[in-house]
Structure formats: C-alpha cells, structure tokens
Amino acid sequence: xxxxxxxxxxxxxxxxxxxxxxxxxxxxxxxxxxxxxxxxxxxxxxxxxxxxxxxxxxxxxxxxxxxxxxxxxxxxxxxxxxxxxxxxxxxxxxxxxxxxxxxxxxxxxxxxxxxxxxxxxxxxxxxxxxxxxxxxxxxxxxxxxxxxxxxxxxxxxxxxxxxxxx
Numbered sequence: 001x002x003x004x005x006x007x008x009x010x011x012x013x014x015x016x017x018x019x020x021x022x023x024x025x026x027x028x029x030x031x032x033x034x035x036x037x038x039x040x041x042x043x044x045x046x047x048x049x050x051x052x053x054x055x056x057x058x059x060x061x062x063x064x065x066x067x068x069x070x071x072x073x074x075x076x077x078x079x080x081x082x083x084x085x086x087x088x089x090x091x092x093x094x095x096x097x098x099x100x101x102x103x104x105x106x107x108x109x110x111x112x113x114x115x116x117x118x119x120x121x122x123x124x125x126x127x128x129x130x131x132x133x134x135x136x137x138x139x140x141x142x143x144x145x146x147x148x149x150x151x152x153x154x155x156x157x158x159x160x161x162x163x164x165x166x
Contacts, residue, residue, distance in 0.1 A: 024152045028067045031156060031165040037070040039092040039128075042079055042142060043100075044107035047116055051107065052079045053087065059144045060096070063151050067159070069093075084122045094162065095128045096155070100139035110136050133162050 040054035054060035055075035064071050072090035073082055095117065099110040107113055114134060117123045128134065135158040141151030159165045 024149050024156070025066055028152055028156050031067065031159055033068040033159065033164060034166060035070070036068070036094070036159070036164050037072050037090065037092045038064060038094045038096055039072050039087050039090070040096045040098075040137075040142060041107075041113060042098045042139065043105050045105050047106050047112060050081045050083045051087075053082050054078070054142070055080045059142050059148045059151065062144070063148065063155055066152060067155055069155075084120065088122045088126050091126055092128050093164065094133040094135060094158070095126070096135040096137050098139035098142055099136050131162075133158075133164075 040060040042052045042054070044051040053073050054064075054071065055073050055077040056071060057076060058078040061071060063069075072087060072092045073080065075082070097110050097113045097117075098108075100108050102108050107116070114136075117126075117129045117134060123129060135154065137151055137154050138147065141147045141154065156165075
C-alpha cells in the first residue's frame with residue numbers, strides 16, 4: 001500500500017489503507033476461532049456441475065489463513081473444480097459465495113447459488129447450509145487486490161454474527 005501510494009503520489013490515502021489493513025488483521029486474530037472451516041464458491045459453468053472453489057492459493061486462502069479458518073479444499077490450484085460430494089464430505093462450518101455483476105455463467109448470480117445450496121440433495125445436507133452460515137462476499141474481494149481487506153472484514157463480521165468467534 002505504501003509503495004503504491006508513493007508511485008501515485010497519494011501517500012495519505014494509501015496510508016489510511018495500511019491502517020485499515022492492520023486493524024482488520026488485528027480484529028481477525030482477536031476472534032480466537034476454534035476449528036472453523038470454510039469453502040469459497042466463486043462460480044460454476046452450469047448449476048448442476050462441479051463448482052469453482054478456492055484452493056490453497058490466492059486471496060481466499062490468504063483470508064482464511066489470517067482468520068484461522070481451515071480451507072476444506074486441499075488443492076494447490078487457485079480456483080480448482082471440486083465436486084459437491086467432496087465438499088459435503090468435508091462439511092464446512094461456513095460457505096462463502098461470490099456476488100458479482102457479470103452473468104457469464106448461471107452461478108454468477110449469488111441468489112441462484114443460495115437456492116442451489118438449499119435445494120440440492122447433497123449440498124443442502126452440509127451443516128453450513130442447514131445452519132444458514134452462508135456468507136455473500138463481493139467477488140472482487142476474492143481476488144488479490146486492495147479489496148481483500150474488505151473480504152477479511154466481511155468474514156470477521158459473519159463469524160461474529162454466526163457465534164463462531166470466541
């Protein structure tokens with residue numbers, strides 16, 4: 001943030017982002033989570049096929065690491081395709097779904113994702129779905145950008161709301 005601010009001659013604005021980032025990380029650490037897991041669903045080419053979910057690389061993995069959340073997807077790919085049966089077997093504590101403006105795929109619509117989760121015979125059996133622990137996050141926060149800070153803030157708030165923070 002500091003370097004970007006210096007390059008663009010907006011040091012003050014970027015310094016505020018440094019402070020916001022530091023605050024978000026400190027608040028995340030203070031949550032003191034115990035055995036919380038998650039799956040991040042970005043999209044799917046069709047509603048009835050395997051979803052693109054966050055692997056162990058990229059912004060969602062970074063957010064989960066900072067918050068102490070275990071990713072139920074073990075792939076080293078950034079956005080691997082993983083079957084719902086595999087995700088359901090891992091039974092994540094919460095599911096984070098991307099909200100985006102594009103409509104390239106049916107699952108780009110977050111409302112269709114929620115409907116799928118609640119009606120699919122496999123996905124609907126996950127504890128996250130049964131307990132309505134579904135987080136809607138701006139898709140841009142799931143990319144490695146300055147918006148990742150907002151993603152950490154969204155997750156922190158959701159964890160508190162769900163009663164998962166100690």
